[in-house]
Amino acid sequence: MSKGSDSAEPGTFSCSEETPGDISCGFGDDLELNPFDGLPFSSRYYKLLKERKTLPVWKVRCQFEDALVNNQLVIVSGIAKTGRSTQIPQWCAEFCLYAEYQHGMIVCTQTNKQQAVDLALRVADEMDVNIGHEVGYTIPLETCCSSDTILRYCTDDMLLREMMSDPFLEHYGVIVIDQAHERTVSTDVLLGLLKDILLQRPELRVVLLTVPPTTEKLLKYYGSIPLISLEVSCPAEVVHSNTCNKDYFYSALRLVLEIHRTRESGDVVVFFASAKEVHSAYSILQNEGSRLGSELDQMVPIVFYPNQRGLLSVLTEQSGSTKTRRVFLSVQHGEDLWWTAESIKFVIDTGVQIKLVYNPRVRAYSEKLQSINQCQADIRRQLSGPAGKCFRLYPEASLPLETSSQILESNITPTVLFLKRLEIAGLGQCHFIDRPDPEGLMQALEELDYLAALDDDGNLSEIGIIMSEIPLDPQMAKALLASCEFDCVNEMLTIAAMLSAPSCFLEPSAGMTHEVAQIHRKFRHPEGDHFTLINIYNAFKQSQKEQYMTAEKWCRDYFLDYSALKMADAIRSELTDTLNRIELPISEPSFGTKTNTNNIKRALLAGFFMQIARDVDGSGNYFILTHKHMAQMHPLSGYGAQSHKLGLPEWVLFNEYTLSENNYIRTVSEISPQVFIQTAPLYFFYNLPPSESKDFLQDMLDSEASRSCREKQRMANGSDATRDCAAVTQTYDRCMIQ
Secondary structure (H helix, E strand, O other), rough: OOOOOOOOOOOOOOOOOOOHHOHHHHHOOOOOOOOOOOOEOOOOHHHHHHHOOOHHHHHHHHHHHHHHHHHHHHEOOOOOOOOHHHHHHHHHHHHHHOOOOOOEEEEEEEEOOOHHHHHHHHHHHHHHHHHHHEEEEEEEEEEEOOOOOEEEEEEEHHHHOOOOOOOOOOOOOEEEEEHHHHHHHHHHHHHHHHHHHHHHHOOEEEEEEHHHHHHHHHHHHHHHOOOOOOOOOOOEEEEOOOOOOOOOHHHHOOOOOHHHHOOOOOOOEOOOOOOHHHHHHHHHHHHHHHHOOOOOOEEEEOOOOOOOOOHHHHHHOOOOOEEEEEEEEOOOOOOOOOOOOOOOOEEEEOEEEEEEEEEEEOOEEEEEEEOOOHHHHHHHOOOOOOOOEEEEEEOOOOOOOOOHHHHOOOOOOHHHHHHHHHHOOOOOOOOOOOOOOOOHHHHHHHHHOOOEEEEEOOOOOHHHHHHOOOOOOOHHHHHHHHHHHHOOOOHHHHHHHHHHHHOEEEOOOOOOHHHHHHHHHHOOOOOOOHHHHHHHHHHHHHOOOOOOHHHHHHHHHHEEHHHHHHHHHHHHHHHHHHHHHHHOOOOOOOOOOOOHHHHHHHHHHHHHHHOOOEEEEOOOOOOEEEOOOOEEEEOOHHHHHHHHHHHOOOEEEEEEEEEEOOEEEEEEEEEEHHHHHHHHOHEEEEEEEOHHHHHHHHHHHHHHEEEEEEEHHHHHHHHHHHHHHHHHHHOOOOOOOO
8 A cells, every 4th residue: 555545634633542443444444454554453453452552651642642743842751661662653653644644754763773673573563564664674784674664763873874865854754762861972963953954844743752860951952842751650669778889799699699599589680880790790690590409490690782682582581481580681771671571570770880981182982980870770670660679789869860971971073074964965053962072072173184084174075075975983984995095995894894893702711711812813914903804704704605514603613703793794795885886996805915915004094093003112012102191902912912922013003992901902903104104194293292203203204205305306407406305394295095
């Protein structure tokens, strides 16, 4: 059925407590037909409809639909497990159906890609339509939509990418921003841009789904707009700790065992600060579980990550036995993922999280242990239901109401590049809820200028426009673009994909570190870690062609992460498609030749010349030229593993620097200072802080300039040589891609 072909006249949408089937009288009198696909409703539809009507959000359906008809912007405030993420988008779909989709379709953003998939699957089931047809989803590297899709779930960053070609989001009549309280960089940018888009498109409707602590800030930001608050059932009983417990990790594990020994039924969820703590807790609980007496039920610890596949089935399925208790071990920013969990009766909240905070002065992230906010604490409390218990390992009223939005703690260079691109499309300035730190903004503009992404007026240059088309961080996008000049695109695609995917190296278990290092030695390349990544990817692709073993088994044998390598392969395909679309040449593979090796280093330096370090004493103490910090080679680096035998390179390029106890640099490759001074822009070099290493490079630059001047004198026979030589340093041959 074509969209809207049998629906009511535009503007007739009004509140109705009847089922969607009751409003489709135009489809026939004998059978109730689904207005979205024209087919009869199934028996499962009515079963799910009965369940849906018990959700707290259904009490405000009329109020919401009236607000949607009469206002451009509506805020719905309520915690997880109220049904807001599944029901509100469906009611928006009905709103667009009655308008015959003349203003567009419906999109609902999520901050987590797996939740976008799970919600799309659930909503398609509830609407009695096929996933990928009337209801679909779009997440990085995966799209399940068609021309029939009228309701689409997607991640917030994917909707931003869509604005590159549709800056005013004219494809949509209703935009639902879910989890606005998460305050991710992408969500904050969307909220800021939508303020301007709403002025340009009076027919557009925007719905913000959030939780109470964030509601006041949104109301203050957007002004006088309708607020619909969702009632929740009686919250769970809360037990607070009397003091701030620094030993929260072991206190949480002891509490798990105490709960298990009470023999009260119900699963347990524990929120830790980091993935490292989750894995440690898993090992400890596994060992402790094996020692439990036969009189106690079985205790099964389960590691639970926000982006993990199959979350919905894990949460909704019941324990395999009535004598089994599951203990879910999770991290921060995963609270909203538990909207389907019914078996959880106990929540253990450690009250802390590890956040990565960006320091623009040193262009590096640092790990900080922080308290969660009251918003997260309230969501966690509700997970156990009214009959459960929430154990908080911190005193009452000790949490901040809200924590800083991610845009204040992140590297905003990619965001600035994106906003500069939208300015070309005519979209006005982004009105941030919390304006980024001026120092971070200046650092972002400076970095884009160094990368030649800006022209003399501060607008995007032609190179900057091309960089904005490539879904990579600006430095990697510039390196990939430079590889077109240096004829090593094939290899740089692999490097970019491997660095964009999660690490392919599995964490060795206790006692296996040396054995795993020996196995990984097969892939090491003498030129550095970037080249090692190419070796690993090529070996992985070769394993897929082998007949005697599967790629999964090959990865297990070499202690590599199969899912990470599969993702890298998908990212590489996407990047290849992007280069083909913008008609950039892709070289034939020539990995292993000396010329190719030198060209790869030149391409890397074109993007990462700001990330250069020098071993100042020959013992692995690396001096970072841009901010004069000292760092160590990460133990997992190929150089770190072989440093005692072959020695460490003096000059290196690194991909990542993290402020931590050891200040590690990661993914490191050797470079020559001669190539560095030929590639880095002179105005970047002259802005480096004074140091012995800079003096060394300056002497080298002066020597190169003098040689060039003498050559020019010989060729010009001294005619205008004196005048020309005075400008040699400034006109020294640079990387052509700049």
